[in-house]
Amino acid sequence: MKKAIIWFRKDLRLSDNPALTQACEENNEIIPIYIYEENIPNAWMIGEASKWWLHYSLQSLCDNFDSFGIKLVLKKGNPLTILQSLLHETQANAVYWNRRYEPYSILNDAKIKQTLYKQGVKCNSYNGSLLIEPWEILTQKKTYFKVFTRFWNQSLKVLDIPNDLPIPELKKKNTAANLLSDNLNDWNLLPKHPNWAREFKKNWNPGEFNAQKKLMHFIENHLENYSKERDFPGCRGTSALSPHLASGEISPRQIWNAIKNYNITKKSKLLIESSNKYLAEIGWREFSYNLLYHFPKLPSDPFSDRFQSFPWKKNESFLKAWQKGLTGYPIVDAGMRQLWHIGWMHNRVRMIVASFLTKDLLINWTEGTKWFWDTLVDADLASNSASWQWVAGCGADAAPYFRIFNPVLQSQKFDPEGTYIRQWIPELTKLPTKYIHAPWETPEEILKESNIQLGINYPYPIIDHYEAKTKALDSFNRSVRNSSI
Ligand code: FAD
Numbered sequence: 221m222k223k224a225i226i227w228f229r230k231d232l233r234l235s236d237n238p239a240l241t242q243a244c245e246e247n248n249e250i251i252p253i254y255i256y257e258e259n260i261p262n263a264w265m266i267g268e269a270s271k272w273w274l275h276y277s278l279q280s281l282c283d284n285f286d287s288f289g290i291k292l293v294l295k296k297g298n299p300l301t302i303l304q305s306l307l308h309e310t311q312a313n314a315v316y317w318n319r320r321y322e323p324y325s326i327l328n329d330a331k332i333k334q335t336l337y338k339q340g341v342k343c344n345s346y347n348g349s350l351l352i353e354p355w356e357i358l359t360q361k362k363t364y365f366k367v368f369t370r371f372w373n374q375s376l377k378v379l380d381i382p383n384d385l386p387i388p389e390l391k392k393k394n395t396a397a398n399l400l401s402d403n404l405n406d407w408n409l410l411p412k413h414p415n416w417a418r419e420f421k422k423n424w425n426p427g428e429f430n431a432q433k434k435l436m437h438f439i440e441n442h443l444e445n446y447s448k449e450r451d452f453p454g455c456r457g458t459s460a461l462s463p464h465l466a467s468g469e470i471s472p473r474q475i476w477n478a479i480k481n482y483n484i485t486k487k488s489k490l491l492i493e494s495s496n497k498y499l500a501e502i503g504w505r506e507f508s509y510n511l512l513y514h515f516p517k518l519p520s521d522p523f524s525d526r527f528q529s530f531p532w533k534k535n536e537s538f539l540k541a542w543q544k545g546l547t548g549y550p551i552v553d554a555g556m557r558q559l560w561h562i563g564w565m566h567n568r569v570r571m572i573v574a575s576f577l578t579k580d581l582l583i584n585w586t587e588g589t590k591w592f593w594d595t596l597v598d599a600d601l602a603s604n605s606a607s608w609q610w611v612a613g614c615g616a617d618a619a620p621y622f623r624i625f626n627p628v629l630q631s632q633k634f635d636p637e638g639t640y641i642r643q644w645i646p647e648l649t650k651l652p653t654k655y656i657h658a659p660w661e662t663p664e665e666i667l668k669e670s671n672i673q674l675g676i677n678y679p680y681p682i683i684d685h686y687e688a689k690t691k692a693l694d695s696f697n698r699s700v701r702n703s704s705i
Contacts, residue, residue: 222247223312223395225303228254228292229325231318231348231468232277233428234284236384238346243316244388249395251310252285253293254278255302256407263324264519264601267594269563270466272417273426275409277467280427282404288390294402300332307341310395315341318348318468321509322601323516351379351472351506354513364514366616371510372503384474416560423562424463424597431464435475439482446494453555453566454639459498460564462598465505472502508606511616519605520586522614530614530699532584541682542577543591545644548681550656551631552576554644561644563597568634574611575625580688582695585612613696621696624689631657647671647678 224247226240232254234240243250258265266274278294285292295302303315315336320329333343347353357375358364365371411417425434438459442449449457464470479495512518522528541547545556555569565573570592577588585608592608593599609615613623635641638656642649648656650670655662659672660680667674674680 221249223249223251223310224314224316225306225312226250226252227303227315227317228252229317229320232281233469234387235428236471236474237318238348238385239316239318241385241388242344242346244390244393250393251293251306251312251396252290253295253306255299256296257299258296260324264322264593267596267599268411269595269597270599271409272411272420272563273463273467273597275404276426277469278404284428289394290390291396291401293396293399294404296402296407300335303332303336313341315343317345319345321354321513348471349468350509351381351476354510357510364510368504368507368617371507372500375503375506381473381476384471384477419561420563426469428469431461431470434461434464435470435478439478443498444488444491444494447497451568451634453569454635454637458567463564466598466600472505475502505603508602511606512602518609519589519601523609523616524614526699527614531695533582535581535583538581538682539583539587542581546679547576548679549576549627550641550645550648550659551627551635554641557644559595563595570607571611572625572627572630574608576627578612579624579692580683580685582692585609622693624692626685628658
């Protein structure tokens with residue numbers, strides 16, 4: 221009788237799950253497990269908002285397994301110790317998992333593989349979360365790509381995406397029924413007092429089947445206009461699939477195939493253009509993993525050496541104002557409040573707030589990375605680190621440092637009616653559109669009519685953008701000069 225453990229990690233789904241499918245094909249019985257790890261030095265432990273997501277995502281995975289009469293075993297602690305004890309208890313002789321690419325996971329998985337191998341247990345690992353493994357796309361000189369377009373063009377040349385895998389036959393694989401499992405509620409993944417995640421539930425439905433539903437809804441209703449609407453935070457122009465992807469409730473391969481199949485039936489030029497744009501965004505996710513894999517210090521060290529001694533400023537009160545959405549720049553504040561309230565922020569606004577933190581306030585991008593890590597439901601080490609470095613100007617293929625977003629112009633361009641700002645900053649609801657992007661320029665009587673007292677119920681700008689821009693350029697020029705001496 222062949223028995224195997226399937227170790228779930230960032231692949232909380234039954235369909236298109238290579239480790240699960242393979243384990244089911246090769247074994248008579250399976251034991252699915254999720255292990256919650258805590259307090260690991262030098263690893264990026266799961267942030268608070270992602271814990272919220274994890275709770276509901278695991279609940280959903282438990283229910284899905286349950287509907288096939290299978291129990292998902294939940295355990296908290298050291299994975300190697302837990303796997304060893306479960307192998308012993310069940311007499312299973314193999315472990316299956318889908319690969320992870322964070323530096324800590326790579327080291328830990330290798331250690332687990334080696335140790336279990338010596339004990340006669342085979343560990344089988346698969347690619348369950350990327351279209352292409354980071355070591356598969358290399359330049360002619362066998363180095364990794366540092367420029368997105370080249371990386372993606374090369375990927376498109378060699379990508380051969382197979383059909384995604386259906387949910388495997390699970391009915392007769394019941395094994396774990398008598399095993400002890402933790403109670404999910406005892407892990408305390410949900411916030412208690414204060415419950416800062418009150419609005420999360422209204423905005424998100426974690427779980428594999430909800431992810432699939434959302435994908436199809438997006439494809440049928442929004443994909444065609446994606447390239448026109450994706451930059452406007454006031455409309456629902458993007459898929460909001462990122463937390464589902466980050467937890468592995470859906471795979472990029474499922475997204476790829478669903479879009480390609482839909483396109484075949486429609487054949488519209490705009491749809492094809494938008495689909496390519498959308499898939500290129502999935503490509504940015506792949507590129508971020510490529511960077512993290514080949515440059516594991518991506519979350520902490522600037523990719524570009526020129527930034528090694530950049531004179532970042534420490535300023536607690538600026539950092540707090542940014543985190544709380546009280547900078548006095550409405551588009552920045554709206555973004556930061558959206559993040560706090562629903563654990564997610566529109567991509568265009570992520571770029572604006574990141575530029576503001578690093579270039580206007582001259583605060584180290586790593587502070588932004590940490591805050592996003594804790595507050596995003598889609599927190600993803602590769603995408604978060606690569607994107608922060610990209611905006612700060614120190615990343616691979618980064619926006620040049622001298623391109624400093626003007627928060628007022630960005631706001632006028634991408635939120636022209638102030639829809640997004642009004643949604644997240646109720647204090648400014650009544651302000652006429654003409655002034656909503658820069659309330660400090662509003663005549664006194666209009667401020668009064670709009671119930672706004674600057675400095676009392678909405679702040680004055682904490683910094684003057686033009687002065688900040690001059691300072692930032694000066695710091696950059698000096699830093700570059702010093703690094704090339
Ligand atoms: P869509 O526009 O619908 O895109 C589809 C998918 O493509 C996304 O779900 C995501 O998986 C991927 N994607 C889109 N844009 C990017 C990008 N620039 N880089 C990498 N992948 C991308 N994304 C995360 O998933 N986790 C993060 O922690 C994260 N941190 C970020 C931090 C900063 C400072 C910035 C500027 C961007 C960050 N992103 C991050 C990328 C991007 O903002 C989000 O993926 C996107 O906003 C998610 O919304 P969506 O699913 O509607 O995207």
